[in-house]
Amino acid sequence: MPAALLDGKKLAQTIQGEIASAAAAFEQKHGLRPGLAAVLVGNNPASHIYVRNKRKACAQTGIDSWLHELPEETSQVQLLDLIASLNADAKVHGILVQLPLPRQIDEATIIRAVTPIKDVDGFGPENLGLLVTGQPRYVPGTPAGVHQLLIRNGVALAGAHVVIVGRSNIVGKPLALILMQKAAGANATVTVCHSRSNNLAALTRQADVVVVAIGQAEFLKADMVRPGAVVVDVGINRLKDGKLVGDVDFAGVSQVASAISPVPGGVGPMTITMLLQNTLAAATLQTK
Numbered sequence: 215m216p217a218a219l220l221d222g223k224k225l226a227q228t229i230q231g232e233i234a235s236a237a238a239a240f241e242q243k244h245g246l247r248p249g250l251a252a253v254l255v256g257n258n259p260a261s262h263i264y265v266r267n268k269r270k271a272c273a274q275t276g277i278d279s280w281l282h283e284l285p286e287e288t289s290q291v292q293l294l295d296l297i298a299s300l301n302a303d304a305k306v307h308g309i310l311v312q313l314p315l316p317r318q319i320d321e322a323t324i325i326r327a328v329t330p331i332k333d334v335d336g337f338g339p340e341n342l343g344l345l346v347t348g349q350p351r352y353v354p355g356t357p358a359g360v361h362q363l364l365i366r367n368g369v370a371l372a373g374a375h376v377v378i379v380g381r382s383n384i385v386g387k388p389l390a391l392i393l394m395q396k397a398a399g400a401n402a403t404v405t406v407c408h409s410r411s412n413n414l415a416a417l418t419r420q421a422d423v424v425v426v427a428i429g430q431a432e433f434l435k436a437d438m439v440r441p442g443a444v445v446v447d448v449g450i451n452r453l454k455d456g457k458l459v460g461d462v463d464f465a466g467v468s469q470v471a472s473a474i475s476p477v478p479g480g481v482g483p484m485t486i487t488m489l490l491q492n493t494l495a496a497a498t499l500q501t502k
């Protein structure tokens with residue numbers, strides 16, 4: 215395999231070590247730990263795994279976490295009541311509402327209900343607005359993780375053409391905003407593609423860096439990538455045989471790319487790590 219591996223698992227461990235040191239210093243200074251409240255509604259098995267992994271990472275880095283589990287039939291009013299109590303709880307510096315939510319609950323309403331200073335997922339309009347205007351506070355975990363994976367592996371972004379496939383509010387759109395910031399470690403030229411883009415392969419072939427976040431197993435093939443390009447795979451797809459694969463045909467693309475992130479072990483661990491980083495930042499901002 216000619217491509218170098220963008221090893222998110224290893225990098226996540228390094229950054230979590232840095233977060234653990236900072237969390238210990240925070241505790242020593244303030245006599246309390248950074249704290250994250252996780253809210254899990256319903257029985258989605260993947261959500262249960264994601265929340266368990268996030269809480270485990272909190273425990274490993276010296277961040278307190280509390281789990282609020284609510285049944286599938288929870289009403290929007292009940293969830294809003296819980297969020298109001300967490301907004302008012304001084305021990306809670308960050309609030310994570312695991313998505314997706316059951317159908318009777320409007321996600322946008324819930325996201326807006328989390329007070330912006332505790333919105334460590336960075337999904338609310340205030341934190342996204344700060345990113346748009348070049349004053350990032352809490353940047354959503356997955357795109358922040360992709361960014362760290364690139365810059366900490368020495369991928370030059372200034373002036374580079376980054377093509378992002380996928381325009382969701384939690385991955386594609388905020389990633390474009392991060393990479394086009396007028397700031398060190400950014401200054402990229404960004405193209406965002408989606409399911410209505412014409413001739414997608416012609417666009418991805420122009421890229422110095424391709425990021426794919428669409429949720430379609432092994433979609434990006436070797437002939438869609440310019441030789442020597444860097445490829446980041448955000449997708450998580452489970453095949454019928456139970457195997458976990460990304461949105462990139464890893465076997466083929468790794469023959470042409472200069473560097474590539476694996477699934478699992480690429481963007482996933484970085485996402486969790488960035489949530490921890492936001493929680494630490496939230497604790498610092500809320501503790502004088």
Ligand code: NDP
Pocket residue numbers: 356379380381382383384385386407408409410414427428429430448449450451481482483485
């Ligand atoms: P969404 O379903 O919200 O968005 C998918 C995007 O991909 C849409 O913009 C859609 O276009 C676009 N798209 C779908 N099919 C195509 C296609 N054939 N060609 C071009 N564009 C296409 O997904 P998410 O952003 O939430 O997630 C994307 C993937 O990333 C999923 O596999 C998810 O599991 C994974 N993920 C991984 C995380 C991690 O920590 N590693 C975290 C979050 C997500 P349109 O807008 O036109 O519909």
